[in-house]
Amino acid sequence: ETGVTQTPRHLVMGMTNKKSLKCEQHLGHNAMYWYKQSAKKPLELMFVYSLEERVENNSVPSRFSPECPNSSHLFLHLHTLQPEDSALYLCASSQGDRGLDSPLHFGNGTRLTVT
Amino acid sequence: QKEVEQNSGPLSVPEGAIASLNCTYSDRGSQSFFWYRQYSGKSPELIMFIYSNGDKEDGRFTAQLNKASQYVSLLIRDSQPSDSATYLCAVRNTNAGKSTFGDGTTLTVKP
Numbered sequence: 001e002t003g004v005t006q007t008p009r010h011l012v013m014g015m016t017n018k019k020s021l022k023c024e025q026h027l028g029h030n031a032m033y034w035y036k037q038s039a040k041k042p043l044e045l046m047f048v049y050s051l052e053e054r055v056e057n058n059s060v061p062s063r064f065s066p067e068c069p070n071s072s073h074l075f076l077h078l079h080t081l082q083p084e085d086s087a088l089y090l091c092a093s094s095q096g097d098r099g100l101d102s103p104l105h106f107g108n109g110t111r112l113t114v115t
Numbered sequence: 116q117k118e119v120e121q122n123s124g125p126l127s128v129p130e131g132a133i134a135s136l137n138c139t140y141s142d143r144g145s146q147s148f149f150w151y152r153q154y155s156g157k158s159p160e161l162i163m164f165i166y167s168n169g170d171k172e173d174g175r176f177t178a179q180l181n182k183a184s185q186y187v188s189l190l191i192r193d194s195q196p197s198d199s200a201t202y203l204c205a206v207r208n209t210n211a212g213k214s215t216f217g218d219g220t221t222l223t224v225k226p
Contacts, residue, residue, distance in 0.1 A: 042119070043159070043203065043216035056212050090158055101147040101166070101209050106158040 003027065006091050006107035013081065014115055021076040021110050023091030032074040033104065034066060035090040043090070049074060081114045088112070116141060119206050121217035130226050134191040138204030138217055141185065148180055148187045149205040152198075153219070159203055163189060194224040 004025045013019050025032060034046040048056035049068040063085075065077040074091055088111050092104040122137045136150070147166055151159035163178040165171045165187065171178045177190040187206075191198055204217040 042218045043205075045214050045216075048212075048214075056214075101207055103149055103161045103164050104151075104159075104205075106160065109158050 004091055004093055004105050004107035006089075006110050008110060009108065010111045010113075012113045012115060013078070015081060015083070017081075018077070018079040020078065021089055021091075021112075023074040023076075023107055025072055025074075025091075025093040025105070025107075027093055027095065027105060029093035029095035029105070030071055031094045031102075032068060032071070033092040033094075034074065034076050035092060035106075036087050037090055037109070038087040047076075078112075081112075083114050086112055086114045117217070118142060118215045119204055119217040121202075121204050121220045123220070125221040125223060127223045127225060128194050130194060130196060130224055132194050132224075134194045134198065134222055134224070136189040136191075136202050136204075136220050136222070138187045138189075138206075139185055140187070140204075140206045140215075142206065142208050142211070142213070142215075143182075143185065144208045144210055145182075145185075145206045146209055147207040148178070149207075150176075150178060150187075150189045151203040151205060153201045153203060155200075162202070191222075194222075196224045196226050199223045 031050045036044045047066040067075040088109045090109045091107040094102040149164045150162040153159040165178040165180045175192045179188045201219040201221045203219045207214045
């Protein structure tokens with residue numbers, strides 16, 4: 001399998017549930033990202049990991065908890081979410097001489113609905 | 116003022132015409148500029164990236180960057196109905212550790 005794969009594709013969860021989103025990249029990249037895309041809003045960067053170290057955290061609420069066990073895998077752990085957290089969550093990776101300035105390769109996303 | 120602003124859409128052009136998509140940014144420290152295309156219900160995919168002032172051409176696509184004016188554009192020549200999508204401008208300032216996307220411009224190419 002090539003590219004960036006995300007699971008699950010769709011997720012419906014209650015506000016008291018705990019769930020995790022998974023992302024795997026098969027491109028040999030050294031940086032991975034979580035983005036949130038809500039309707040009528042621009043893509044919002046949530047977290048960046050470079051060489052498995054978190055390098056950016058854009059004031060994301062603590063109910064979102066990222067984990068990067070190695071350079072190929074990225075998780076987003078979710079707990080006690082709110083209905084306004086319903087959105088498309090996109091994972092991306094990048095690699096190149098320019099490191100974090102290299103273009104992003106996106107996964108297909110997880111469509112999350114919080115009820 | 117938004118950090119990255121794109122021309123308000125939707126933009127509609129006839130097949131074969133040139134589509135012009137514009138983007139301005141406020142962070143003068145921005146170093147890298149990207150254009151992504153996103154079809155409805157799909158994830159964004161890279162169209163072009165540009166790091167230096169001037170033009171960069173790739174097939175029917177040309178990216179133009181003017182750092183002094185804080186302006187980046189994407190021209191699509193000989194537009195095709197398959198080019199109909201939302202185009203996202205992204206700007207990165209590595210020193211500040213910041214990546215910002217615009218709201219996107221929806222383009223419709225009419226046969």
